Amino acid sequence: MIVRDIKDTLGTADEVTTETWTSRRVLLKKDGMGFSLHETIIFPGTETHIWYKNHVEAVFCIEGDGEIQTVADGKVYPLRPGVVYALNDHDEHYLRGGKEPLRVICVFNPPLSGREVHDADGVYPAE
Template sequence: MIVRTLSQCEQTERRIISPDGNWESTRMQLKDDNTGFSFHITTIYQGKDFYLHYKNHFESVYCISGKGEIESLEQGDVYPIEPGTLYILDQHDRHMLRAFEELKLACVFNPPVTGSEVHDKDGSYRLESAPLES
């Protein structure tokens, strides 16, 4: 059994702040935990919007607090995000994420991340074994 608290994880290298200043993510469960997925508490700062495309991962996201929206760039549909909303990126969906208020999100990634990932220029996390794109 593994037991961790968010406050403990926030005081370690598990807390990642994005280089672009859009978000921070505390990775509470990682690949090294050998469970087949990772679990993060992510904060998207108010007024931030950005392009994401998880080409190598599936992601489920549950909104704990805040307001925003997600736009599917494949279909053009826009969905509000508010507490209680779950969205699932089950097709490696290209999308825009917008935070009208600070968003606090619980996120699950499959395959799991190793912990230090930040978004590549194409909005994705690379797989641990994948080469860096130039």
């Protein structure tokens, strides 16, 4: 059994911060679960270009506000507590923070190893 407290990731290698978000990586590839689990905070007023060519991701919004816009069709989806979105088709998109920090729980398959950040195309590298 694995039992972890999110607070134990703070200030460690399992907390990754960029200009637009902080990701606290709670379960990773090394844990052998077949997926990774993260708490991510999207900073207010920011925009991140994302295109997971090598992963699928499900996201559960639990606090704050923001929006996601898909590149293929330009659709904009408001994000608020209770909204779930799944990038099941490797959807290229923009993730925007709103007025308040957006707190989400993310699940990735295949699992992340822990230090990934988006490259110039918005991609996390393949393992």
